């Protein structure tokens with residue numbers, strides 16, 4: 110369990126990047142959503158212990174990353190979207206990382222690399238952006254950490270590789286594992302998420318499971334938006350709408366529509382519906 114308690118972060122001489130975040134994130138795969146500059150990378154850095162909160166706290170299973178205890182750090186791996194690595198291969202990088210991560214599985218790494226059409230013996234600095242990214246994703250997954258933080262993992266990946274990554278993430282999920290994926294391209298990972306964490310203007314807007322969301326709101330598409338629509342968006346001749354979920358409504362989540370709704374003036378209505386439904390379940 111990852112818990113945030115009134116967490117704030119301000120960059121030295123910079124803006125307040127995160128303000129008063131309080132939430133509890135259970136194991137599962139979570140989509141981290143939010144517009145550019147709203148604090149997603151900062152939040153991942155704080156969970157990973159790479160930045161320390163300027164107020165409030167974050168804890169992973171009751172331990173604070175800022176204390177940098179090896180027992181906690183070996184449970185967390187952060188893969189940034191702009192990690193610079195020295196020349197070398199994915200196998201060499203994994204060999205070094207394995208010293209700090211007891212769960213590393215070399216066989217799994219070989220399997221992940223093979224799924225991406227790589228051997229791990231390619232020099233990272235000579236690979237294309239997408240293939241370098243695939244190599245690092247394979248290493249990140251093979252470390253088998255309890256907490257895996259992926260910042261824009263699909264950047265630079267071709268269409269087939271994004272699908273492969275989605276399958277890998279779904280297979281890597283486990284009862285005691287928390288994977289947080291910050292991405293702007295949600296359709297590539299449509300069916301893998303168990304929950305959504307949404308930030309807006311550096312504050313937490315929503316932290317809810319998929320079950321909470323789909324029990325509270327329904328996502329529909331049609332030529333005319335339903336009169337009871339809370340939010341509707343027209344594209345390609347269709348209205349995609351969000352309504353309050355009925356007792357026996359069962360719809361699939363539309364992440365792009367949810368994102369647009371959370372950026373709109375209807376956001377408070379939607380988050381209130383989801384949060385009040387969650388409160389009823391507790």
Ligand SMILES: Nc1ncnc2c1ncn2[C@@H]1O[C@H](COP(=O)(O)OP(=O)(O)OP(=O)(O)O)[C@@H](O)[C@H]1O
Nearest residue numbers: 120123124126143144145146147148149150151152
């Ligand atoms: N090293 C830094 N020094 C000062 N300010 C920073 C630094 N890094 C980020 N910021 C600022 O902190 C805020 C949050 O940035 P962050 O990178 O966390 O956003 P993000 O949601 O990940 O954005 P994106 O979707 O573009 O990756 C922004 O206002 C950004 O300009």
